[in-house]
Amino acid sequence: MSLRPWRDIYRRKCRQIMVGNVPVGGNAPITVQTMTNTLTSDVSGTIAQIRQAEEAGADIVRVSCPDEASTAALKQITRAAQVPIVADIHFHYKRALEAADAGAACLRINPGNIGSAERVREVVRAAKDNGCAIRIGVNGGSLEKHLLEKYGEPCPEALVESALEHARILEDNDFREFKISVKASDVFLAVAAYQGLADACEYPLHLGITEAGALRGGTVKSSIGIGALLWAGIGDTIRVSLSADPVEEIKVGFDILKSLGLRHRGVRIVSCPSCARQAFPVIKTVEILEERLAHISVPLSLSIIGCVVNGPGEARETDIGLTGGGNGNHMVYLSGVTDHKITDDTLVDHIVDLVEQKAAEIEAAERAGAHAAQ
CATH class of the missing domain: 3.30.413.10 (Sulfite Reductase Hemoprotein, domain 1)
Incomplete structure (x- = not known):
């Protein structure tokens, strides 16, 4: 028993997945992520920014893959990177297939948004064949139409329902190597959604307050939201979303973890x-x-x-x-x-x-x- 029980944080028990060689969930250390803001097709510029993130301590780095030129560049990028690379995919399932083949360690994609059941099966096959994890990324600003009609507005219940719908699609395809996020720019909405999702599933959770703002304001919002969840034992990997240099996101992420005694660096x-x-x-x-x-x-x-x-x-x-x-x-x-x-x-x-x-x-x-x- 701890001599200082008021400092104890009891982390939520969940499955553990691997993002490349980095464990996420279970008893693994909470990881810190960031995202590049270069054009992914600019290979040298993107690799340079990833290198800066690595030096700052990033465990995982995400890159956006909106087009074929981006996924074509991804093979060089993943080979050069020393940390796992997450490919951010939105609606085009072929970009997910290309990213998996190019060495992405994880695909950020919502399976319900990419079309037919066959397309989902293709993405799952590509993920399995290439050892990719998946992140289901629900966002309060882009909820599905039927959920907005059902609830009238973005609310915690709508975000959780969206996440679980996407999760069931992957489960139906016998795929469980995924983590989930339910981000919102409103701190109250994001925290309540994560609390609901933590009770509703056993998957690892990726925390973040999306579109948090500039360096100072975004740091405050993220620290309140992410910090409150971590203090409650919720969260397995974090990204502080700032309109700032990605290195600043990593610094703030580690400062949040250090403040709670969850991880120490520097x-x-x-x-x-x-x-x-x-x-x-x-x-x-x-x-x-x-x-x-x-x-x-x-x-x-x-x-x-x-x-x-x-x-x-x-x-x-x-x-x-x-x-x-x-x-x-x-x-x-x-x-x-x-x-x-x-x-x-x-x-x-x-x-x-x-x-x-x-x-x-x-x-x-x-x-x-x-x-x-x-």
Whole structure:
């Protein structure tokens, strides 16, 4: 039993599927996704953006395949990518067949929207033959006409019913390697739909607040919606949809997971908002440190507090801590214990060095442990 039960999150039990070599659902870590915004037919540009996403920590990357030129380019893209590629297909079933043959690890397609039962069977056969998963992607802005007529407007029940209708089509074709999303731009609608879907099926769920907005507003909306669901144990993979660089989506996704203690990547900085008590410029210091420590992927914590009111307490809970002191002398804490003092002129460089050293120690210990286990 946890010593801090108020921190426990009990994840919903569900099936596990594989998206390429990445497990989704079951007890697998919650994955972070993004989507390219280049023309997929621009092979070099798309690969460059995927590479940036990989460096930021993306587990899965989605690309849009609206035409034959896109699926023709997909073979080169999937070969170059180091993470599984999801092909985003809308209505044309032939694009799904082409994408599966081109190496896509997953097809984002709604089987009820691609036409006849034979077309669905062809897509399922292609997915099976190529080891593809499928994502059923229901969206509050594009619900089927019969559901809008039945419910009068997009509502949680309509989104869930749409998702289950598509799921039954795949089940009827003896295909169960799929995950489901029921996204909406309205936080309340999306959260309620996911809650209903979580109770109604055992498939892994892909979370997102669609069309969330620009970097700041979209981050807030996504954090509220995705965070509320994850806190309730719902969700197996996430995408933060922002009108921004795809790398920002990945950063926000990991920050959401880190905030809930569900997954850790990189440096988690605890910092004060600063006030008249600050003994050094906290805001600027944190801004510089975030930029200079962005390359660290090892999970560790750093506290940057401007004075002694909360500084020692926060430092006790982090791997490395800095508390502002008088006359330009500031205290550094290592593993929660006071260790040494530094001055203003060496502050940033010294903290960066300490973090890099700590990260290297953690990596070395992990490698030694892995070697001993072999």
